Amino acid sequence: MQTKYDIIAVGGGFAGTAAAIASARMGKSVLLIEKYNCLGGAASFDLVNPFMKYWIYDKDGQRVYLSRGIFEQILDRLDELGAIDEKRVCFNEEYLKIVLNRMCIEAGVDLLFQSYVVGAEAADRQVSSVSVSNVSGITKYYADYFIDATGDANLCHICGFPYRLGREPDNATQPMTLSFRMSNVNRDLFEKTKDQINPLYKQYQSQGKIKNPREDVLIFYTMNRDTLHFNTTRIIKLDPTDARQLTRAEIEAREQVVEMVDFLKNNFEAFADAILCSTGMQIGVRESRMIIGEKTLTETDLLNCVRSPEGIAACSYKIDIHSPDGSGTKIIKFAPDEYYTIPYGCLVPKNSKNLICAGRCISATHEAQSSLRIMPTCCSMGEAAGVAAAVALDKKSQFCTLDPGLVRDVLKQNGMVVD
Numbered sequence: 443m444q445t446k447y448d449i450i451a452v453g454g455g456f457a458g459t460a461a462a463i464a465s466a467r468m469g470k471s472v473l474l475i476e477k478y479n480c481l482g483g484a485a486s487f488d489l490v491n492p493f494m495k496y497w498i499y500d501k502d503g504q505r506v507y508l509s510r511g512i513f514e515q516i517l518d519r520l521d522e523l524g525a526i527d528e529k530r531v532c533f534n535e536e537y538l539k540i541v542l543n544r545m546c547i548e549a550g551v552d553l554l555f556q557s558y559v560v561g562a563e564a565a566d567r568q569v570s571s572v573s574v575s576n577v578s579g580i581t582k583y584y585a586d587y588f589i590d591a592t593g594d595a596n597l598c599h600i601c602g603f604p605y606r607l608g609r610e611p612d613n614a615t616q617p618m619t620l621s622f623r624m625s626n627v628n629r630d631l632f633e634k635t636k637d638q639i640n641p642l643y644k645q646y647q648s649q650g651k652i653k654n655p656r657e658d659v660l661i662f663y664t665m666n667r668d669t670l671h672f673n674t675t676r677i678i679k680l681d682p683t684d685a686r687q688l689t690r691a692e693i694e695a696r697e698q699v700v701e702m703v704d705f706l707k708n709n710f711e712a713f714a715d716a717i718l719c720s721t722g723m724q725i726g727v728r729e730s731r732m733i734i735g736e737k738t739l740t741e742t743d744l745l746n747c748v749r750s751p752e753g754i755a756a757c758s759y760k761i762d763i764h765s766p767d768g769s770g771t772k773i774i775k776f777a778p779d780e781y782y783t784i785p786y787g788c789l790v791p792k793n794s795k796n797l798i799c800a801g802r803c804i805s806a807t808h809e810a811q812s813s814l815r816i817m818p819t820c821c822s823m824g825e826a827a828g829v830a831a832a833v834a835l836d837k838k839s840q841f842c843t844l845d846p847g848l849v850r851d852v853l854k855q856n857g858m859v860v861d
């Protein structure tokens with residue numbers, strides 16, 4: 443059994459999967475370790491859908507895509523399977539799982555599912571191995587370079603790298619949300635009556651009949667006409683990095699699901715025959731640990747649409763902060779043709795020799811993270827981290843001293859927007 447690799451990526455969400463594929467395509471031996479049974483991360487386990495905005499508009503009003511490379515290839519593969527809508531935002535996550543498996547296997551990535559990284563050997567900001575718990579027992583895997591794409595910066599935390607949590611000054615994070623779906627909805631009736639939902643919801647809330655603190659009911663369409671997706675439960679003031687508080691969040695959110703289903707079924711004919719068909723297999727965490735990086739992306743960088751000379755991914759999604767206090771969502775949109783780029787240094791824990799980060803746990807402030815956390819951008823960051831690991835290996839360089847220009851050159855060849 444192979445236990446030594448060039449590169450080990452931990453976490454098979456969009457970031458980790460893209461990272462593993464990118465490194466493997468550059469000829470490296472790569473192990474991708476995922477705690478559940480498939481890839482996709484929040485899309486697969488939290489039911490997150492659709493893809494938020496990953497484009498700008500040119501002067502003719504045409505879309506110019508910012509997340510390209512591996513993300514675009516995933517969309518094309520979904521399209522071939524009829525598993526994405528014509529706007530390329532709403533997708534079928536069951537097909538996403540098979541697409542990501544196939545792309546990893548074709549690239550030569552070794553996959554290790556149902557495997558949880560529970561420990562690591564690290565000294566002097568250098569990681570030498572990770573310990574993985576699974577049905578085989580506990581096994582050590584070694585690599586020259588490691589990628590933390592766990593969403594929660596779990597590997598960085600285990601290795602003792604410092605992190606930030608939530609907003610200044612109280613460390614409160616964005617709310618957690620257990621997504622759910624209702625099927626057998628009378629869609630025609632829903633279209634006619636959907637504007638009545640929020641006024642009644644607010645009335646119920648003011649009468650204390652709805653406990654959910656969210657200001658409105660957030661509903662998305664799915665690939666199935668009679669199935670609606672709800673991103674509307676809201677769990678506040680619980681720390682997603684504390685297992686007991688996370689458990690409370692799961693329990694409270696499930697009560698909110700039932701509260702919402704009852705509210706809709708009891709008040710709207712469109713939902714009379716609808717059923718609660720699924721909930722995410724875990725509560726969705728928008729924000730948890732973020733590394734302290736060589737660079738940190740801030741709200742000011744975003745508002746100024748800064749395009750860093752060491753940019754490795756581009757993003758145009760709005761600042762979107764679901765209130766950590768209860769009701770309300772702070773939204774600041776960019777002009778239609780504006781975007782910012784994420785500097786390489788935001789992926790690198792300060793002074794890290796061989797551990798890099800990708801996805802929603804990179805180095806950013808609470809405000810900046812609320813924008814870059816979307817799935818397309820996480821995928822782009824993952825591709826960048828995978829390329830960086832392969833380049834670092836070739837150059838025998840540490841991540842903290844690696845020339846970002848070398849990473850950017852490969853990303854440009856891959857068709858990515860980095861400037």
Ligand SMILES: Cc1cc2nc3c(=O)[nH]c(=O)nc-3n(C[C@H](O)[C@H](O)[C@H](O)COP(=O)(O)OP(=O)(O)OC[C@H]3O[C@@H](n4cnc5c(N)ncnc54)[C@H](O)[C@@H]3O)c2cc1C
Nearest residue numbers: 453455456457477483484494559593726727801802816817
């Ligand atoms: C409720 C909610 C709604 C959202 N809505 C949208 C939306 O509409 N559109 C959009 O584009 N984005 C949305 N987002 C944001 C987006 O889904 C996430 O930020 C993004 O998917 C994060 O990707 P990631 O790869 O960084 O992490 P994740 O997708 O979280 O992947 C991390 C992976 O690491 C694995 N893992 C963790 N720890 C370990 C370990 N120790 N060992 C092994 N494996 C481990 C996990 O199982 C997981 O598969 C939403 C997020 C939430 C929570």
